[in-house]
Amino acid sequence: MRYNLGSFPNARNLGERNLTAKNGSATATRAKASDEPDQLPRDLLTREEYLELFRQLYLARYFDVRLIKEKKKGRLTGTLYSSHNQEAVLVGSLFGLRPNDWISPIHRDMPAFFMKDLRSGWDNPDRMGMTIEEVCAQVWCKAGSPGRARDNWSHIGKKAKHIIHSTSMLAGTIPVAAGVAYADKLDGGDTVVVTYNGEGSTAQGVFHEAINFAAVHKLAVVTIIENNQWAYGTPTHLGYPLEDYARRADGYGIPGFIADGQDVFDVYDKVMQAVAWGRSGKGPSIVECKTFRAYGHGDHDDDRAAKYRPPHEVEEGRARDPIAIAKKVLLEKGYISESESTLYQAEGKSAGQTTDEDFPPEVVAYLKRGVDYALKSPAPAAEEGERWVFRV
Amino acid sequence: MKKNFLTAIKEALHEEMEHNGDMICIGEDIGLLGGAFGVTEGLQERYGTGRVIDAPISEAAIVGSAVGMSLNGKTVMAEMQFIDFISCGFDQIVNNLATYHYRTAGDVDMGVVIRGPAGGYGGGALYHSQMNEAWFANSPGIKIVCPSTPSDAKGLMKYALRDRNPVLFYEVKQLYRDNAIAEELPEGDYVIEFGQASIRREGSDLTFVTYGQNVYHCLKAADLLAEEGVKAEVIDIRTLVPLDEETILKSIAKTNRLVVVNEAPMTCGFAGEIVARIADKGFEYLDAPPLRVTRLDTPVPWAKTLELHVLPSVEKIVAAGKRVVRF
Ligand SMILES: Cc1ncc(C[n+]2csc(CCOP(=O)(O)OP(=O)(O)O)c2C)c(N)n1
Ligand SMILES: [Mg+2]
Numbered sequence: 001m002r003y004n005l006g007s008f009p010n011a012r013n014l015g016e017r018n019l020t021a022k023n024g025s026a027t028a029t030r031a032k033a034s035d036e037p038d039q040l041p042r043d044l045l046t047r048e049e050y051l052e053l054f055r056q057l058y059l060a061r062y063f064d065v066r067l068i069k070e071k072k073k074g075r076l077t078g079t080l081y082s083s084h085n086q087e088a089v090l091v092g093s094l095f096g097l098r099p100n101d102w103i104s105p106i107h108r109d110m111p112a113f114f115m116k117d118l119r120s121g122w123d124n125p126d127r128m129g130m131t132i133e134e135v136c137a138q139v140w141c142k143a144g145s146p147g148r149a150r151d152n153w154s155h156i157g158k159k160a161k162h163i164i165h166s167t168s169m170l171a172g173t174i175p176v177a178a179g180v181a182y183a184d185k186l187d188g189g190d191t192v193v194v195t196y197n198g199e200g201s202t203a204q205g206v207f208h209e210a211i212n213f214a215a216v217h218k219l220a221v222v223t224i225i226e227n228n229q230w231a232y233g234t235p236t237h238l239g240y241p242l243e244d245y246a247r248r249a250d251g252y253g254i255p256g257f258i259a260d261g262q263d264v265f266d267v268y269d270k271v272m273q274a275v276a277w278g279r280s281g282k283g284p285s286i287v288e289c290k291t292f293r294a295y296g297h298g299d300h301d302d303d304r305a306a307k308y309r310p311p312h313e314v315e316e317g318r319a320r321d322p323i324a325i326a327k328k329v330l331l332e333k334g335y336i337s338e339s340e341s342t343l344y345q346a347e348g349k350s351a352g353q354t355t356d357e358d359f360p361p362e363v364v365a366y367l368k369r370g371v372d373y374a375l376k377s378p379a380p381a382a383e384e385g386e387r388w389v390f391r392v
Numbered sequence: 393m394k395k396n397f398l399t400a401i402k403e404a405l406h407e408e409m410e411h412n413g414d415m416i417c418i419g420e421d422i423g424l425l426g427g428a429f430g431v432t433e434g435l436q437e438r439y440g441t442g443r444v445i446d447a448p449i450s451e452a453a454i455v456g457s458a459v460g461m462s463l464n465g466k467t468v469m470a471e472m473q474f475i476d477f478i479s480c481g482f483d484q485i486v487n488n489l490a491t492y493h494y495r496t497a498g499d500v501d502m503g504v505v506i507r508g509p510a511g512g513y514g515g516g517a518l519y520h521s522q523m524n525e526a527w528f529a530n531s532p533g534i535k536i537v538c539p540s541t542p543s544d545a546k547g548l549m550k551y552a553l554r555d556r557n558p559v560l561f562y563e564v565k566q567l568y569r570d571n572a573i574a575e576e577l578p579e580g581d582y583v584i585e586f587g588q589a590s591i592r593r594e595g596s597d598l599t600f601v602t603y604g605q606n607v608y609h610c611l612k613a614a615d616l617l618a619e620e621g622v623k624a625e626v627i628d629i630r631t632l633v634p635l636d637e638e639t640i641l642k643s644i645a646k647t648n649r650l651v652v653v654n655e656a657p658m659t660c661g662f663a664g665e666i667v668a669r670i671a672d673k674g675f676e677y678l679d680a681p682p683l684r685v686t687r688l689d690t691p692v693p694w695a696k697t698l699e700l701h702v703l704p705s706v707e708k709i710v711a712a713g714k715r716v717v718r719f
Contacts, residue, residue, distance in 0.1 A: 077515055078694070141695050149695035152517040168519030169480055170449055203448035204480065231449060232473075233425025239448045308424050385698035386688050 041096065041272035042265045047335045053095055053264055054326050054336075055360060056118060059367075060087035060111040061323060061346055062359045066367055067110075067139060068351040071299050077141055078152040081107040084351065085262075085294035088322035089226050090115060092259075092267025093194060093287070096275065099128035102180050102193040104164035104173040107154045108226065109196045110135070113163060114370075122366060128161050136370030137377045144377030148384060162191070170201035174223060175210035178284075181219035192220040192278045194271070199288075200231020200239045202248055211284060215252040220278030222271065223286045226261070228293035229317065232301070233308050246288035254284050261291030262320040265329060292317030294350075323347040395577050398568040400542035401431055401507075403577065404549035405469060409439050411581075412467055415553065418445040418454050419471030428473050429509055429568055451481030458504045459489050467553060472508030475562060476522040489558045490533035501556035507549070509565035510538075511605055512655055512687070512703050517694035523604070523656040523687075528560050529633055529665065535586060536632040538562040540607040543577050544630055547584030555586070564605045573608075589636035591643070595623035598649035598716050601640055601666055603629045606653045606704060613709035622717055632662055640666070641674045648679040649716040653704055658686040680719035683712045 045053075064084050071080045083090065090112050094103070099120055105112035116129035130146065137144030138156050147156040147165075157165030164180065166173045177193040184191050201207065202225060214221040225245045229236055240248075249256030255277060259270035267289055274285040294317070296305035306314075324347035330336045346358040356364045395403070409415050417435055419427070423446040426433035436444035447454050451472060458468035472478045478485070485506065492500050512521035528534045535557055539545040545563070552559040567573060592607060593614050600610040607628045614624035625643050629635060644650055650670055652663040663684040670682060688702040 077696075078517075143695075150518070150691075150693045150698065152515075152694045155517070155519075168474075169477060200449045203450045203453070205450060205452050206480075231421075232428070233421040234446050234448075235424075238446050304425060379697050380695050382697045382701040385693050385701035386690055389690050 040269045042269050045268075047333075050330060050333065050335050052119065053091060053268070054323075054330055055363065056091045056095070056115060057087050057264060057323050057326055058344065058346060058359050059118075059363045060091055060115065062363045062367060063111050065346075065351040065354050066371070068295075068299065076139060079298035079300060081110070081154070081298050082293075082295045082351075083108050083111060085318055085321065086226060086228060086291045087111070088264035088267050088326070089224065089261045089289040089291055092264040093224055093271040093289075095119065095268055096272045097192070097194065100162060100191050101275075102162040102164060102177070102191060104157075104166060104177050104193070104195045105154060106166050106170075106173065106196050106198070106201075108198065108228075110139070110154055112196070113138075113154075113156065116161065116163060130156075130158055130161060130163065132366055132370035133373035134158075136367075136374035140371075140374035140377070141379070142374055142377035143380040143384075144373060148380050150380075150384075164193075164195075171197055171204035171207035171210070174207055174221070175213065177221050177223075178210050178214040178217075178219050181214065181221050181278075182217060185217070185219060190220070190279050192222060192275050194222045194224060194275070196224050196226060198231060199225050199227035199229075199236060199245050200234060202245055203239055208248075208251075211248075211252055211254070211286075214284040215254050218281060218283035220281070221284040222274045222278055223284065224271070225286060225288040226291060227288055228261075228291045229313075230293050230297070230309065232297040233304070244288060246286055249286040252284070254286065257285065257287040259287055259289045261289030262322045262325050264322055264326050292320075294318050318348075321347040393576070394574040395542055396569050396571065396574045397542045397545055397563075398429065398431055400546040400577055401549055401563060402433065404546045404553070405432065405435060406438070407581070408467075408469075408550060408553040409435060409443070412553070414465060415467040415469065416443050416445065416458075416461055417469045417471070418447050418458060418461075419469075420447055420449055420454070420473045422446060422471050427471065429565065431563075432471065451477050451479075452484050455481040455489060455504075455506065456484040458506075459484065459492065459502065462503045463492075463500060467503035468505070469553065470504060470506045472506060474516075474520050474522075475508040475510035475524065476519045478506065478508065478524065482527070485528070485534070485558075485560075486531040490528075490531050492533075493557070494533060502558045503553075503556045505549075505552045505559045505561055507552075507561035507563060509568070510562040511564045511566055512692045512699060513605065514566050515694065515696060515699065516692070518691045521692035521699075523562065523654065525560070525562060525632060526656055526661050529662055530660070533558060534633065535559045536562070537586065537630065538564070538604045538632065539630055540564065540567065540604055540628050541573060542575050543582070544584060544590065544628075546577055547582045548586070548630065550581070550583045551585055554583070562604065566605055584630075586631040587634040587636050588631075589627050589629045589639040591625065591639065592628050593624070593626040595625035595647065597623045597647055598651060598713055599625045599627060599640070599643040599647045600651050600653055600709070600713070601627045601629060602653040603632065604655065606655055609704060609706050609709055610653055612706045613713060616706065616710050617713050622713065624713055629666075635666070635669070637669055637673060640670060641677070644670060644674045644677045648677055649719075650678065650682040651685060651709070651712045651716055652682065653685045653709055653712075655687050655703055657689045658684055659689050661686055680716040683716055685709050685712045
């Protein structure tokens with residue numbers, strides 16, 4: 001139980017106070033090393049927090065690996081959009097949020113639903129995130145899901161936990177996020193809304209219409225662009241003519257950060273700067289996280305993806321495993337020892353190559369709880385199909 | 393050799409691309425990948441990236457640019473990855489594409505076919521199950537097609553790609569690879585003109601009017617009714633706009649009873665439109681109130697129990713058949 005750090009105290013204002021005014025102009029914020037503040041948000045993290053970030057990477061990976069295996073065995077219905085190799089984007093962006101901040105995850109962000117506000121304690125019932133039980137019930141298409149299995153997979157949310165519900169229509173949650181932020185601003189609040197969006201989906205008109213609205217009203221909306229190099233079977237150069245999707249920000253005069261999406265600490269740094277920007281009333285921003293989709297678009301696409309993506313590209317894209325990168329940082333900082341670093345070796349392995357031994361036991365146990373609950377949860381009763389069209 | 397529904401559409405696209413050098417295909421992931429379902433497989437390899445476009449993810453840009461291409465002399469097949477996502481291109485379709493001919497007093501015609509996988513019963517949930525044809529049937533200027541057999545799909549698709557009018561083509565994805573309906577496709581340049589319903593089963597006691605995958609539910613219901621001595625006729629309208637009223641009226645003149653079946657929600661759905669037209673033009677033939685069996689007025693939910701509860705089923709169709717016969 002090496003990385004088991006128990007419950008975390010309620011989130012403190014990690015790193016946000018550290019933002020200097022240097023990021024005041026849109027052009028200065030495109031993260032070049034020279035533009036970065038003297039002290040990075042990560043510099044304010046304790047050893048325990050470093051270790052917790054690390055452990056959360058394992059949790060996100062294990063969740064994905066487990067679902068891939070369950071899906072292969074035919075135990076799940078619907079499509080699994082794997083977040084394998086993209087975990088640092090989720091973990092790094094969620095870690096520093098305050099419990100009351102809002103998020104809007106989409107298809108590839110399934111772990112985000114239960115990883116929101118994990119810092120308030122994995123088992124804390126008042127935590128501002130979904131429980132692992134709720135998320136597993138959803139994946140298993142059971143009535144125990146917050147959406148009672150009415151819509152599939154990531155199309156869930158929870159108002160009380162400040163998680164916005166998405167539809168399938170890509171980028172469709174961004175105007176909703178802007179509306180949430182507007183209402184909060186009107187009420188004098190200082191919560192931030194973090195939205196997730198694939199790079200391909202930035203081509204949707206509503207993406208731009210929403211960010212424009214947010215920019216006009218200086219709303220605290222942080223849009224994370226998960227640039228995993230592929231939008232289904234379409235490579236990035238056919239989706240956007242520029243290399244950096246962060247430049248989408250330029251047209252709205254808002255900051256556009258670029259993070260190494262494989263490096264959880266870099267994601268943390270950039271998102272915290274963007275969050276601080278929003279929280280201080282300066283408006284929306286974009287954080288492009290450069291990453292790589294490990295598998296097919298969805299599990300149905302694995303075989304075809306192996307044909308339309310050049311093998312060397314896939315090999316390179318998967319070579320920088322976020323768990324390995326974080327592990328190296330922890331070693332360098334002396335936060336874990338050489339021998340501790342070899343305890344769990346999930347990195348660099350495909351889902352099928354991993355076993356439970358490759359993950360911290362508390363991570364395995366956490367998910368088991370969710371799965372056990374899901375298996376026991378009943379299917380929704382047929383009559384529910386006609387309920388809730390209107391409020392009665 | 394027997395061919396499935398998907399292959400039939402694929403063949404139609406290949407043949408029309410070959411035959412019409414001014415034809416362009418545009419959609420998300422249709423080139424390199426060959427389409428989410430593989431309908432456009434091989435097109436980009438054969439006709440190049442100029443004529444087969446992997447578009448950025450924007451249905452509005454896909455449809456709107458198809459309008460421009462058509463304005464400038466091209467014929468365009470625009471794929472919606474799922475027909476549900478057509479809502480993101482709605483304005484370009486109903487206000488731009490559909491009205492172009494009208495507002496230019498006939499000067500401009502639109503050679504645009506929008507096609508995509510549609511329909512429920514597959515566990516696709518709210519946004520991968522829709523039959524949203526009523527939105528467009530209520531927008532004058534768009535022809536609407538929904539075939540149920542491979543050969544109809546091929547013949548109608550080829551006609552669509554030659555008709556200089558906007559066409560919206562609903563492909564029932566549950567039928568794509570359904571081997572039970574695979575069949576030999578007619579030889580040669582096989583084209584089916586719009587506005588011709590197909591009588592899929594003859595009967596004298598009542599008429600089921602339907603389209604898409606509900607055709608098979610109605611055929612099954614007709615089998616079950618036959619066991620009780622009730623002879624149901626099954627008409628597959630194939631095209632909603634234009635609608636072959638004559639074939640339906642002829643049938644009603646014989647059976648005097650009508651049940652319309654489709655999987656869209658009931659209120660303001662196309663089933664209601666058919667009932668209204670028959671009530672108008674065939675009132676004297678009717679011996680029972682015409683009935684509709686449709687989806688409940690709800691979205692299509694995910695869990696199987698819920699989905700089957702809201703969609704038309706063979707049992708619901710049989711029950712409606714009995715009701716009109718016993719009236
Ligand atoms: C409006 C709309 N059009 C098309 C789709 C079908 N679709 C689902 S995911 C996807 C690709 C998304 O790519 P990207 O935004 O890069 O996200 P990724 O899957 O790579 O994480 C497409 C085309 C959709 N869901 N919504
Ligand atoms: Mg992508």
